[in-house]
Every structure is written in C-alpha cells, then in structure tokens.
Amino acid sequence: MLKPALPAVAIVIFAGAASLPGGQAALPEGPGRTILQSACASCHSLDVVTEKRWSNQRWRDSVNAMIGRGATLDKDQARELVAYLETHFGNQRAQGLFEDICSSCHALERVAKRSLSRAQWGTFIKGMISEGNPVNDEEFGILLDYLAEHYGEKDQVETNQ
Numbered sequence: 001m002l003k004p005a006l007p008a009v010a011i012v013i014f015a016g017a018a019s020l021p022g023g024q025a026a027l028p029e030g031p032g033r034t035i036l037q038s039a040c041a042s043c044h045s046l047d048v049v050t051e052k053r054w055s056n057q058r059w060r061d062s063v064n065a066m067i068g069r070g071a072t073l074d075k076d077q078a079r080e081l082v083a084y085l086e087t088h089f090g091n092q093r094a095q096g097l098f099e100d101i102c103s104s105c106h107a108l109e110r111v112a113k114r115s116l117s118r119a120q121w122g123t124f125i126k127g128m129i130s131e132g133n134p135v136n137d138e139e140f141g142i143l144l145d146y147l148a149e150h151y152g153e154k155d156q157v158e159t160n161q
C-alpha cells in the first residue's frame with residue numbers, strides 16, 4: 001500500500017490539472033491556447049473550461065453559446081479553439097471505456113437503439129457489466145456521463161441540437 005500503482009491515464013489527467021504557483025491552471029501547449037486565454041478568461045475562471053471532459057460536439061455548442069454571450073472570436077479562431085479543447089479536454093477516455101467494456105459481450109450497435117436517462121442507464125448496465133467487466137466507481141460514472149450524452153433520452157437530445 002506504500003506505492004499504489006496509478007494507471008497511466010490517471011497520471012496524465014492529474015498532470016493536466018496541475019496548477020502554476022499563481023493559482024492559474026497550467027494550460028497545455030497548442031495553437032488554441034492563446035485564443036482560450038484571450039477570449040475565454042474575461043467573464044469566468046478558465047477552470048470552468050479545463051475541468052470538463054467533453055466531446056467535440058459539446059465543445060462546439062459551448063463555444064457557440066459563449067459567442068452568443070459576448071465572447072469575441074471569429075470563425076477560424078472558434079474552429080481552432082474547439083480542436084484544442086477536444087484534444088486536451090475531450091472525452092477520449094470515456095469513448096475508450098465505452099468501446100472496450102460495452103463491446104465485450106455484444107455489438108456496440110445494440111446500444112444505439114436505446115435512449116435512456118443517466119439514471120436509467122445506471123440501473124440498466126449495473127447488473128450487466130458487473131457480471132463480466134467490473135469497473136470502479138469513477139469509471140462507472142464516466143460511462144454513465146457518456147451514455148447519457150450520446151444515448152440519452154430523445155427529447156433531451158433534440159433540445160441540444
């Protein structure tokens with residue numbers, strides 16, 4: 001117990017959340033970084049952004065919503081920023097877990113036929129995955145967020161568009 005082995009992915013996420021002495025979040029290098037700093041820090045802290053793990057679509061919606069609220073960036077900058085956000089604050093881990101775990105007993109296509117709320121997904125997959133692929137609480141939560149976002153209730157999906 002003295003040296004708990006952390007999975008590599010946890011270390012990466014932790015490093016991404018590390019703070020500089022000034023208390024400002026350390027932002028990963030990349031062409032979108034300056035845009036994020038100049039266009040997104042005036043109304044709220046950038047932590048609001050860097051704590052998220054969102055899909056490309058969700059980042060696109062968010063950036064558009066912020067432009068609607070008054071963030072000033074042109075189309076090219078918005079595209080570059082979304083790519084940066086997806087790379088560094090994306091949901092690749094959720095996608096990976098989903099693909100690994102939910103395809104181990106049946107085809108992933110079967111999942112697409114369902115649209116359930118987060119709570120309903122929780123009840124639905126609880127017994128199912130504990131039979132074959134036990135996941136820890138954190139992974140279970142990540143899977144539920146992913147399922148709710150991509151295979152959520154129909155009316156919820158429609159209002160997001």
Ligand code: HEC
Nearest residue numbers: 039040041042043044048049052062063066069070071072
């Ligand atoms: C003109 C002010 C303003 C600017 C500039 C701005 N935001 Fe926001 N942002 C808000 C307000 C107000 C909220 C809280 C209400 C809401 O969620 O819409 C918010 C909330 C958010 C949230 C949290 C939403 C959630 O569901 O938790 C994210 C993420 C975000 N902003 C990202 C950005 C990004 C990325 C940029 C730069 C493109 C940006 N913001 C620039 C005003 C702004």
Ligand code: HEC
Nearest residue numbers: 101102103104105106110111114125128129131132133143
């Ligand atoms: C340990 C094996 C196992 C794992 C892992 C597993 N499932 Fe299943 N799943 C089943 C079984 C067994 C059934 C029901 C029998 C059948 O229809 O084949 C089922 C049925 C389903 C159905 C209903 C399909 C339909 O046609 O109605 C959905 C949706 C589903 N699973 C989603 C998921 C999701 C999402 C995950 C990942 C979080 C997952 N499953 C992981 C074994 C598994």
